[in-house]
Amino acid sequence: MVATNPLRTPGRRASDVAHELSHLVLKHDLTEIREVNGMPFRTCRPDEEEQATAFGGTLMLPRPLLLGAVRRQWGPAQIAEH
Numbered sequence: 001m002v003a004t005n006p007l008r009t010p011g012r013r014a015s016d017v018a019h020e021l022s023h024l025v026l027k028h029d030l031t032e033i034r035e036v037n038g039m040p041f042r043t044c045r046p047d048e049e050e051q052a053t054a055f056g057g058t059l060m061l062p063r064p065l066l067l068g069a070v071r072r073q074w075g076p077a078q079i080a081e082h
Contacts, residue, residue: 018056026051 002020004013023044028051030042044052061079069079 014060015056018059019052020056022052022055022059023048026055028052 002017004016006013008016026048028044028048030044032043032045033040034043035041043049065079065082068074069082072078074082
């Protein structure tokens with residue numbers, strides 16, 4: 001289950017969900033316990049959080065853009081610029 005913040009924009013909520021799904025795809029373990037505003041929650045290591053952020057963004061790339069990039073043999077910098 002992924003809980004989202006209803007006060008965030010739809011785009012940000014989609015990003016949050018993609019980030020959390022990335023943890024599952026990458027098989028990250030919830031190993032750390034952190035406290036935020038007095039509420040404990042389990043999380044991943046900082047390096048795994050970075051991986052999930054990067055992979056989550058990749059999951060959100062539009063399919064037509066990616067297919068066009070493959071045809072044009074673009075790299076990450078060219079995709080980001082486009």
